[in-house]
Amino acid sequence: MDAILLQILNGLDKGSAYALIALGLTLIFGTLGVVNFAHGAIFMIGAFCAVTLSRLLSLSFETVDPTKTDFLGNPATIKTPYVEAWFGPEFGSAMIDWAVPLAIIFSIPVMIAVGFIMERGLIKHFYKRPHADQILVTFGLAIVLQEVIKYFYGANPISTPAPEVFKGSFDFGVMFGFDPNAIIYPYWRMVYFLFAAVVIGAVFSFLRFTTFGMVVRAGMADRETVGLLGIDIDRRFTIMFGLAAAVAGMAGVMYAPILSPNYHMGMDFLVLSFVVVVVGGMGSLPGAVAAGFLLGILESFASMNEVKSILPGIDQIVIYVVAIIILLTRPRGLMGKRGVMEE
Amino acid sequence: MLGLNKTDSKFLLIVILLTLFTPFLMQPFAADSGLDQFNGGYPDLMQKVAIFGIFAVGFNILFGLTGYLSFGHAAFLGMGSYAAVWMFKLLTMNVIPAILLSMIVSGLLAVIIGYISLRRSGIYFSILTLAFAQMCYKMAYSVLTPITNGETGLQLSLSDPRILDGATESTSLPVTNIFGLAMNSSYKLEALNRVFTFNVGFYFCAIIASIAFYIAIRLFRSPFGMMLRAVKSNQQRMNYMGLNTKPYTLAAFVISGMYAGLAGGLLAAMDPLAGADRMLWTASGEVVIMTILGGAGTLMGPVLGAGVIKYLENIFSKINESVLHSWFHWLPDGLEEVVVWVFARFTGEGWHLTLGLTFMLVVTFLPGGLVEGIKRLKKLTKRGQKPKDKLDAPDPEHTPPPSKHVV
Numbered sequence: 146m147d148a149i150l151l152q153i154l155n156g157l158d159k160g161s162a163y164a165l166i167a168l169g170l171t172l173i174f175g176t177l178g179v180v181n182f183a184h185g186a187i188f189m190i191g192a193f194c195a196v197t198l199s200r201l202l203s204l205s206f207e208t209v210d211p212t213k214t215d216f217l218g219n220p221a222t223i224k225t226p227y228v229e230a231w232f233g234p235e236f237g238s239a240m241i242d243w244a245v246p247l248a249i250i251f252s253i254p255v256m257i258a259v260g261f262i263m264e265r266g267l268i269k270h271f272y273k274r275p276h277a278d279q280i281l282v283t284f285g286l287a288i289v290l291q292e293v294i295k296y297f298y299g300a301n302p303i304s305t306p307a308p309e310v311f312k313g314s315f316d317f318g319v320m321f322g323f324d325p326n327a328i329i330y331p332y333w334r335m336v337y338f339l340f341a342a343v344v345i346g347a348v349f350s351f352l353r354f355t356t357f358g359m360v361v362r363a364g365m366a367d368r369e370t371v372g373l374l375g376i377d378i379d380r381r382f383t384i385m386f387g388l389a390a391a392v393a394g395m396a397g398v399m400y401a402p403i404l405s406p407n408y409h410m411g412m413d414f415l416v417l418s419f420v421v422v423v424v425g426g427m428g429s430l431p432g433a434v435a436a437g438f439l440l441g442i443l444e445s446f447a448s449m450n451e452v453k454s455i456l457p458g459i460d461q462i463v464i465y466v467v468a469i470i471i472l473l474t475r476p477r478g479l480m481g482k483r484g485v486m487e488e
Numbered sequence: 489m490l491g492l493n494k495t496d497s498k499f500l501l502i503v504i505l506l507t508l509f510t511p512f513l514m515q516p517f518a519a520d521s522g523l524d525q526f527n528g529g530y531p532d533l534m535q536k537v538a539i540f541g542i543f544a545v546g547f548n549i550l551f552g553l554t555g556y557l558s559f560g561h562a563a564f565l566g567m568g569s570y571a572a573v574w575m576f577k578l579l580t581m582n583v584i585p586a587i588l589l590s591m592i593v594s595g596l597l598a599v600i601i602g603y604i605s606l607r608r609s610g611i612y613f614s615i616l617t618l619a620f621a622q623m624c625y626k627m628a629y630s631v632l633t634p635i636t637n638g639e640t641g642l643q644l645s646l647s648d649p650r651i652l653d654g655a656t657e658s659t660s661l662p663v664t665n666i667f668g669l670a671m672n673s674s675y676k677l678e679a680l681n682r683v684f685t686f687n688v689g690f691y692f693c694a695i696i697a698s699i700a701f702y703i704a705i706r707l708f709r710s711p712f713g714m715m716l717r718a719v720k721s722n723q724q725r726m727n728y729m730g731l732n733t734k735p736y737t738l739a740a741f742v743i744s745g746m747y748a749g750l751a752g753g754l755l756a757a758m759d760p761l762a763g764a765d766r767m768l769w770t771a772s773g774e775v776v777i778m779t780i781l782g783g784a785g786t787l788m789g790p791v792l793g794a795g796v797i798k799y800l801e802n803i804f805s806k807i808n809e810s811v812l813h814s815w816f817h818w819l820p821d822g823l824e825e826v827v828v829w830v831f832a833r834f835t836g837e838g839w840h841l842t843l844g845l846t847f848m849l850v851v852t853f854l855p856g857g858l859v860e861g862i863k864r865l866k867k868l869t870k871r872g873q874k875p876k877d878k879l880d881a882p883d884p885e886h887t888p889p890p891s892k893h894v895v
Contacts, residue, residue, distance in 0.1 A: 180611050267848075267852075270852065271852075274855075276610055276611050277555070277557045277614075278851055278855065280557065280611070280614060281776065281780055281847070281851045282848055282851045282852060284773060284776075284847075285777075285844045285845070285847035285848035285851060286844070286848060287844075288773075288840060288841075288843065288844030288847070289841060289844035289845055289848065291840075291844075292838065292840050292841035292844060293841070296833065296838070296841075412769075412770070416618060416619075416622055416769060419615050419618070420615065420619055423612060423615050423616075427611070427612075457630070457631050458626075458627060458630035458631030458632075460630075461626035461627065461629065461630045461631075462623045462626050462627060462630075462631075465619040465620070465622060465623040465626075466623070468615075468616075468619050469604060469616065469619060469620070472607075472608060472612065472616060473604060473607065476607070476608060476612075
């Protein structure tokens with residue numbers, strides 16, 4: 146029992162990342178009808194927002210401390226980050242420590258801007274083109290974004306630690322009456338899951354309970370009619386693209402402490418997220434979220450030693466196997482709607 | 489010639505001549521002319537151009553004719569390589585059995601993947617093939633390690649049985665050959681201040697590429713090819729006419745998978761090792777880029793695309809900042825720095841950036857690829873002579889010449 150619970154928990158953080166990226170993909174697909182292969186790159190840019198902010202905050206100037214000497218006998222130089230000089234040492238160091246959560250605030254405008262530029266600058270011209278062309282041009286864009294990031298940040302993963310408070314793990318099992326040390330779960334993964342739940346809830350309630358969301362949903366159902374009613378649906382869809390980019394970006398920001406950002410992390414997640422979208426059902430938002438968590442948890446179950454001893458290597462391929470089985474038995478995916486992408 | 493009409497024979501002849509004279513064509517600059525670095529006439533590059541030409545021609549049979557965009561063709565390439573290396577290990581270093589086996593094995597894999605993936609079309613098909621290829625890649629790294637040798641990659645070793653070759657006392661690894669003629673042997677001709685390299689491996693690839701191209705032409709012109717085009721233009725109509733398109737698309741998928749396997753086998757024949765990264769989905773992306781860049785659905789396009797990309801990849805990767813400085817040394821100092829900095833972003837390490845940008849530009853502005861670009865250029869130059877409305881000109885493919893009803 147505790148082993149099962151542990152695997153479910155382990156699957157949650159990866160599942161959250163899949164769910165967030167897949168949610169953005171589905172939003173873009175559902176509103177604009179575009180298959181966005183550059184969505185993984187947006188996730189990656191989000192992760193690098195966290196890197197950038199933590200680097201910006203640690204920018205420091207050097208002062209010479211005459212009272213101390215280094216090992217060569219010269220006066221020692223001390224590096225003081227600017228934020229510590231400006232806001233006082235305690236608040237400043239806390240800011241540096243909390244760089245990753247702060248990066249969320251920093252990333253939202255950045256990601257929305259990236260989304261706007263992408264949509265207005267490039268993808269707008271591809272609405273009337275076949276899906277193959279959309280895949281190809283966004284694939285090219287993903288390569289370009291990757292290379293740009295690689296130029297600025299190098300090819301090696303950059304470790305971006307979580308705040309000190311969230312380091313370490315807590316004994317999750319004790320809360321439910323299991324033996325101590327049976328279920329150890331890192332704090333940050335719990336934070337990630339809660340964060341993902343909040344973001345997903347926010348997106349859903351935004352679509353469900355605001356007028357704007359209502360118009361967008363109407364546009365997803367029948368774009369032409371909404372347009373005929375005199376509503377500028379294109380502008381709203383552009384905003385939704387920005388929102389989807391922000392969701393993927395935030396997912397990337399928060400994922401930075403779990404997986405040190407490198408320039409090809411986006412591609413790795415993109416392939417899986419597409420599988421998630423297809424399993425969940427193209428165009429279905431709840432489907433994308435459910436499939437994201439489902440596949441994340443399945444993946445972590447498959448990496449249990451008991452399972453691996455029966456089916457060696459299953460942990461590597463379980464997602465693809467499940468995707469293939471689901472696509473063959475339920476071609477529309479788990480919650481796919483009739484009439485979406487069925488040519 | 490060979491059952492082809494006049495234009496197609498011309499095409500085939502052009503391709504054969506191009507491949508035969510590649511060692512000359514890719515060595516256009518004299519050794520001491522300073523443009524030496526643009527020469528691509530070394531065996532490794534020429535072989536790659538021919539091999540990826542085969543790969544792209546095969547991919548085009550699927551994508552260009554049926555419109556099914558596969559993002560998993562690298563699986564067949566990798567599979568072909570593994571099969572070929574196993575043949576070198578177990579049977580003989582002769583390349584013929586190896587490439588035959590690699591075609592058969594990847595063909596079988598294509599039957600399985602195609603049978604399942606072709607149940608869906610459009611974006612679903614792309615994602616299914618992508619998922620299958622990633623699965624093969626992951627399996628090559630994990631479960632199948634006894635066969636694929638995992639991360640190290642499959643290599644030859646002295647203790648391999650090689651039943652047909654018999655035991656040798658040699659302490660060095662045997663080389664791949666065709667009936668005793670080693671693949672890596674080459675004949676160098678020094679003339680006109682240039683060194684032309686005639687490599688056995690390249691000519692072997694070139695001959696196979698010509699045959700592959702010939703088969704592709706025949707396929708394009710056959711009723712089967714027509715059927716595939718019909719699937720591309722309107723599959724629904726085909727279905728309503730009571731025609732089951734599945735066998736046709738599956739056949740196209742398997743043929744194109746076998747082309748990819750052949751390319752993989754040839755890669756292994758030129759350099760007998762196989763690694764799982766040949767199956768990575770970026771490798772699938774590469775062949776997509778080649779085909780689109782050249783012109784999907786055309787005969788020459790994929791060959792052109794493969795050649796251009798492989799050539800530029802080699803040349804661009806060689807240009808570093810010092811080379812750039814030697815080019816732009818005549819500029820004023822400050823300007824030189826700027827120009828060199830800008831160019832350095834796109835060359836050397838930045839080759840992928842150039843590739844991505846070029847690809848985006850081509851998809852956006854020139855969906856027909858280089859072939860369409862050439863056509864447009866021709867039209868521009870001819871505009872003065874024949875002012876002809878585009879709609880009036882009958883497309884020979886869709887409007888056959890009227891036949892006489894009354895004799």
